[in-house]
Amino acid sequence: MRAPATLAVLMAAGFTAATPATNPAGEPAPAFAPTPGIYHDGWIDLDKNGRKDVYEDARAPIDARVEDLLARMSMEEKTVQLATLYGYGRVLKDPLPTAQWKAALWKDGIGNIDEMHNGWGDGRRSAYATDLRRHVWAMNEVQRFFVEQTRLGIPVDFTNEGIRGVEARGATSFPGQLGIGHTWNRALVRRMGRITGIEARALGYTNVYAPILDVARDQRWGRMEEVYGEDPYLVSRLGVEMVKGLQQDFTVAATAKHFAVYSANKGAREGMARTDPQVAPREVEEIFLPPFAAAIREAGLLGVMSSYNDYDGVPVTGSHYWLTERLRGDFGFRGYVVSDSEAVEFLHTKHGVAADAKDAVRQAVEAGLNIRTNFTPPEDYVLPMRAALADGSLAIATVDDRVRDVLRVKFTLGLFDRPYVDDAQASARLVNSEEHREVALQAARESLVLLKNAAAALPLRKDLKTVAIIGPNADDGRYSHRHYGPSGGHVVTVLEGVRAKLGPRAEVRHKGVEIAGDNWPAIEILPEPLSAIEQAGIDEAVRAATGADVAVVVLGDGDRTVGESLSRTSLDLPGRQLELLRAVHATGTPVVLVLINGRPMSINWADAHVPAILEAWFPGDQGGTAIADALFGDYNPGGKLTVTFPKSAGQIPFNFPTKPNAQWEGEKSRVNGALYTFGHGLSYTTFDYANLRIAPRRIPANGSVEVSVDVRNTGRVAGDEVVQLYTRDLVGSVTTYEKNLRGFERIHLAPGQTRTVRFRLTPEDLALWDRRMRRVVEPGMFRMMIGAGSEDIRQQGEFEVQP
Numbered sequence: 060m061r062a063p064a065t066l067a068v069l070m071a072a073g074f075t076a077a078t079p080a081t082n083p084a085g086e087p088a089p090a091f092a093p094t095p096g097i098y099h100d101g102w103i104d105l106d107k108n109g110r111k112d113v114y115e116d117a118r119a120p121i122d123a124r125v126e127d128l129l130a131r132m133s134m135e136e137k138t139v140q141l142a143t144l145y146g147y148g149r150v151l152k153d154p155l156p157t158a159q160w161k162a163a164l165w166k167d168g169i170g171n172i173d174e175m176h177n178g179w180g181d182g183r184r185s186a187y188a189t190d191l192r193r194h195v196w197a198m199n200e201v202q203r204f205f206v207e208q209t210r211l212g213i214p215v216d217f218t219n220e221g222i223r224g225v226e227a228r229g230a231t232s233f234p235g236q237l238g239i240g241h242t243w244n245r246a247l248v249r250r251m252g253r254i255t256g257i258e259a260r261a262l263g264y265t266n267v268y269a270p271i272l273d274v275a276r277d278q279r280w281g282r283m284e285e286v287y288g289e290d291p292y293l294v295s296r297l298g299v300e301m302v303k304g305l306q307q308d309f310t311v312a313a314t315a316k317h318f319a320v321y322s323a324n325k326g327a328r329e330g331m332a333r334t335d336p337q338v339a340p341r342e343v344e345e346i347f348l349p350p351f352a353a354a355i356r357e358a359g360l361l362g363v364m365s366s367y368n369d370y371d372g373v374p375v376t377g378s379h380y381w382l383t384e385r386l387r388g389d390f391g392f393r394g395y396v397v398s399d400s401e402a403v404e405f406l407h408t409k410h411g412v413a414a415d416a417k418d419a420v421r422q423a424v425e426a427g428l429n430i431r432t433n434f435t436p437p438e439d440y441v442l443p444m445r446a447a448l449a450d451g452s453l454a455i456a457t458v459d460d461r462v463r464d465v466l467r468v469k470f471t472l473g474l475f476d477r478p479y480v481d482d483a484q485a486s487a488r489l490v491n492s493e494e495h496r497e498v499a500l501q502a503a504r505e506s507l508v509l510l511k512n513a514a515a516a517l518p519l520r521k522d523l524k525t526v527a528i529i530g531p532n533a534d535d536g537r538y539s540h541r542h543y544g545p546s547g548g549h550v551v552t553v554l555e556g557v558r559a560k561l562g563p564r565a566e567v568r569h570k571g572v573e574i575a576g577d578n579w580p581a582i583e584i585l586p587e588p589l590s591a592i593e594q595a596g597i598d599e600a601v602r603a604a605t606g607a608d609v610a611v612v613v614l615g616d617g618d619r620t621v622g623e624s625l626s627r628t629s630l631d632l633p634g635r636q637l638e639l640l641r642a643v644h645a646t647g648t649p650v651v652l653v654l655i656n657g658r659p660m661s662i663n664w665a666d667a668h669v670p671a672i673l674e675a676w677f678p679g680d681q682g683g684t685a686i687a688d689a690l691f692g693d694y695n696p697g698g699k700l701t702v703t704f705p706k707s708a709g710q711i712p713f714n715f716p717t718k719p720n721a722q723w724e725g726e727k728s729r730v731n732g733a734l735y736t737f738g739h740g741l742s743y744t745t746f747d748y749a750n751l752r753i754a755p756r757r758i759p760a761n762g763s764v765e766v767s768v769d770v771r772n773t774g775r776v777a778g779d780e781v782v783q784l785y786t787r788d789l790v791g792s793v794t795t796y797e798k799n800l801r802g803f804e805r806i807h808l809a810p811g812q813t814r815t816v817r818f819r820l821t822p823e824d825l826a827l828w829d830r831r832m833r834r835v836v837e838p839g840m841f842r843m844m845i846g847a848g849s850e851d852i853r854q855q856g857e858f859e860v861q862p
Contacts, residue, residue: 075260075477077103079199083192089200090157094207105212105475106131117476124475125466129459131211136167137455137462138444140213141430142437143397146175148182150436155187155197156204164438168209170430170465171216171266171397175201178228178546189228189547191262191490195483198263202478214474216465218314218397218432220543221267221305222285223679224251224499225259228547231495232539236271237657238506238676240287241698241740243781244805245300247502252304254495256311261486265472266312266362268543270301272350273322276714278705280327281625284616284657284677285543288701289714290737291346292800295353302358309472314362315354317399319381320347321366327711329624331409333367341793343370344828352390361394361468365428367402374410376402377419382427395429395464403431403440417443421453429461491548496681503678503685505779505805508698509671509741516671517651518692518743521561523608528554528569529600529643530613531636532655535571537618538677548680553613553653556683560691568603572596574617576634583629593635597642604643604650611690612640615656616677622657630661630708637664644668653686659704659735666734674698692743697779697805699740699848706734715849716796738783738800738848744774744810748782748853753843757859760836764820768845768854772808781805782816785849787842789857792829798849799824825860838862 078098082089097104102115113119113127129137144165147154154176160166174180176187176194187197198217206212220226223233233239233251242248252269259267274294275286287294298315305313320343323336338347354360363386365376375381376398386392406412406419413419420443423431431440447453469475480486489495509517519526532538536550551559554569561567576582577590589597604610619625620633631637641664644650652665652672665672673696675686688694705713707730713722715737724731750769758764770782784802788795802818820843826836838860846852 075473075479075481077477077479079203079479083196086193086196087155090155091204091208093203097207103206103212103476105206106210107212114475121467121470124470125463128211128213128466129462132462133167134445134448134455136211137458138441139165139167139437140170140462140465141424141444141458142170142441143218143430143432144169144172144437145434146172146177146182147185147187148180149174149434154182154185155200160204161208164441166209168205168211168213169215169437171218172201173218173432174220174226175217177219177226179226179542191229191487192483195263195480195486199479202263206478214469214478216266216469216472216474217264218266218268219259219264221255221259221269222271223544225255225262225264225267226544226546227262228545229491230258230262230545231491231499232545232548232680233499233502234506234679234682235284235541235657235677236287237284237702238678239502240293240297240701241508241676242502242505242805243293243699243803244505245296247505248297249300249304250498251502252301253307254498256305256307258490258495260310261480261489263480264311265474266314267305268314268316268364269305270298270313270315271317272298272315272354273317274346274350275322275702276346277323277327277711278630278659278702279627279708279711280322280658281329281622281627282322283702284621286322289703290701290716290800291349293701293803295350298350298354299358302354302360306359306361312361312394312468312472314364314397315351315360316364317366318351318363318386319366319375320370321368323347324368327626329626334369334409336368336370340832341828355390355392360392361471363392363394363396364399365396365402366399367405369410374406374412376428377406377412377422377426379426387427393464393467395468396427397430397432398423398428400433403428404433417447420444421447424453424461425457429464499679500681500684503681504688504694506676506678506698507685507689507696508674508700509696510674510735510739511666511670511672512741513670516649517673517690519609519651519690521691523561523565525566525568525607526557526561527604527607527610527648528557528567528613529571529603529610530639531571531574531617532615533569533571533613538655539680539682541618541622541677550680551683553611553683553686556687557611557690559684560687568607570596570600570603572600572635572639574633574636575619579619579634580628583631589635589638597635597639600639601642601646604646604648607648609651610643610646610648611651611653612643613653613655614640615654615660616658628708630659630705632660632662640665640669651690655682659702661705661707661734663706663734695743695776695778697740697742697781699738699781699783700735701737703733703737704735706730706732716798716800718794719797736848736850738851740781740848742778742780744772744776744778746780746808746847747771747773748845751845751854751856753856753858755858757861760838760860761822763822764858766818766820766843766845767815769813769815770806770808771813772810775810777807777809779805779807780847783846783848784818785844785852786820786824787844788825788827788837789840789842791827791837791839793827795827798844836860
């Protein structure tokens with residue numbers, strides 16, 4: 060195995076170097092004097108023996124380099140390659156190498172360092188996090204310690220988060236992953252992955268923890284904001300593109316999370332309750348595993364994060380079935396697996412399947428875990444592992460296998476040949492460049508979903524004299540600096556975006572109230588009167604709205620209401636936001652509702668009374684510009700829902716896809732129907748579908764079907780349409796879903812323009828898990844449906860799979 064494109068591409072971009080940069084002015088003298096003698100033309104004498112060994116030869120096959128290095132490693136050097144050292148301000152106490160490092164556990168190396176100088180944790184104010192040039196130098200200095208001061212010179216893999224841009228101060232800020240899902244734009248997702256990857260490598264990070272391939276099935280779940288959606292096909296297609304973009308030219312490794320069956324915890328609970336998923340085996344295969352299988356098989360995914368939870372009583376991180384038989388055996392995974400924080404410890408402390416820490420470590424290593432990643436010192440993992448090796452309960456051959464995977468990824472990324480960032484100035488020009496910000500703005504625009512637009516209330520006229528911008532998210536950009544992505548950039552809020560759009564001609568008023576307010580969430584079940592402060596805030600908003608030409612009310616989520624370990628018991632607008640909306644509406648001023656949020660919300664009153672509703676999710680630093688563009692007609696929103704909006708949390712589980720009649724809505728004792736269905740999304744124009752063509756109409760089980768349809772823009776303005784293809788197996792040996800998303804294409808059409816959209820259905824698109832849990836294509840009739848949403852089918856036809 061070779062990675063021939065890696066070094067040439069990275070060298071040409073100016074990202075990587077074989078030798079470290081010189082000490083910049085103002086920085087302290089290094090703890091260890093440089094050793095320039097180990098750097099040669101085309102290779103580094105990593106083991107300092109004066110000759111080029113196989114593992115130091117960039118022309119040698121990667122597997123040969125791995126085996127040569129592994130044979131040289133001591134037990135101590137092997138075991139440290141299986142641990143994470145969390146970066147400065149997390150676990151590591153030093154921002155730069157010190158003399159004490161020669162006595163630390165990592166004197167023999169370390170597998171990876173996570174979140175080093177990335178602007179999070181106690182080190183977020185460090186100059187090495189906030190000053191890009193000093194950041195690059197510091198990352199090189201840390202890497203230099205491992206290259207020059209350890210016996211074998213094994214470079215460290217710098218890992219970092221990156222689901223909406225790499226987690227670093229000043230990096231390009233994209234919308235949250237849920238918003239990206241709503242673009243339905245595969246090319247855009249790949250471009251976003253590429254930008255994230257090259258910015259990460261330019262900052263010294265070589266492994267990005269993205270994408271999240273969880274399929275969300277419960278809208279109450281706190282991490283709903285971090286997924287692409289609720290459908291496995293859509294998550295698979297976008298996930299594959301993100302991995303391909305990140306890993307293009309092996310710029311960085313992509314580490315997808317969270318494997319496996321993570322997003323179905325009992326009652327959507329989070330925190331310590333990440334356990335006991337309520338999912339049948341066939342649903343696991345049909346819903347939760349396809350995105351990981353696709354990312355590995357189609358994109359060569361190099362990293363996977365194992366999840367906290369169990370499945371059917373067996374914790375995933377201690378399961379040979381999940382981490383070896385399925386991940387490596389069935390899917391063909393050749394990268395390395397990291398644990399999600401305390402997943403190893405939980406084998407003992409929560410799941411109760413390990414007697415002590417040593418037993419938990421042994422189980423994880425034997426299951427197939429490569430690197431333990433947690434916010435505690437690496438000794439907590441490495442020392443019990445060494446004890447297990449010493450007493451014979453863990454075989455050194457098993458450790459060797461795990462180390463092989465880690466080394467293979469490091470060689471693939473070119474770390475042994477060019478371990479440093481070459482040019483901090485080039486990195487500064489690249490990171491958050493104007494070109495990258497334009498892509499982020501495109502992503503913010505395309506993530507917008509027009510949920511409602513009665514009587515063409517939108518777009519607004521630009522000659523309005525007074526616009527009231529009201530609500531807790533009207534002028535608050537903190538949503539763009541959430542965890543797992545960039546921080547520190549300037550956020551264009553909705554207020555700022557509207558002001559920039561209208562200029563000095565319009566008076567823009569605003570007033571915000573708290574997202575959650577006092578005594579939340581208790582007030583969801585024990586209502587209480589508004590406090591004096593809350594009433595005063597609403598009164599001020601009413602005064603701002605009174606007499607305005609229009610009131611744009613910006614509501615949704617904040618740091619207290621959605622995110623990791625922030626699941627909910629209700630889907631209603633948190634806190635006093637509904638009271639605010641109703642009071643503004645009562646002024647008689649026309650109202651437009653904008654949602655900035657991380658999960659579907661049961662906005663029933665708004666849907667009944669507010670003429671126009673624009674869903675923006677968490678749109679990134681450029682969000683206010685994108686929203687203003689859509690409000691005033693400079694951009695025609697074309698996103699479609701990748702999640703179902705229930706009318707009430709009492710309807711949950713309520714999602715797509717679903718089995719026949721499993722979500723039958725005919726009972727008179729309950730609220731029926733979705734507020735907005737999967738695939739829904741309006742436009743300022745209209746589209747017509749015609750001339751469905753299916754060929755051939757009869758195929759063998761291993762055959763494919765070509766499908767095409769003509770889509771025409773029948774309105775007056777240009778716009779995007781997301782053409783969606785669904786299938787239904789009409790008669791099968793097992794019950795199958797009513798509709799299976801099996802194709803989608805986002806297209807842009809000028810007024811009057813027609814485009815033929817083509818799809819190809821392969822055997823994989825038609826297969827099911829039969830009664831013996833075999834993946835097969837069964838003979839029979841299939842219905843094919845094309846439309847603008849799962850409940851907006853415009854064309855359909857049938858074809859037959861013959862015996």
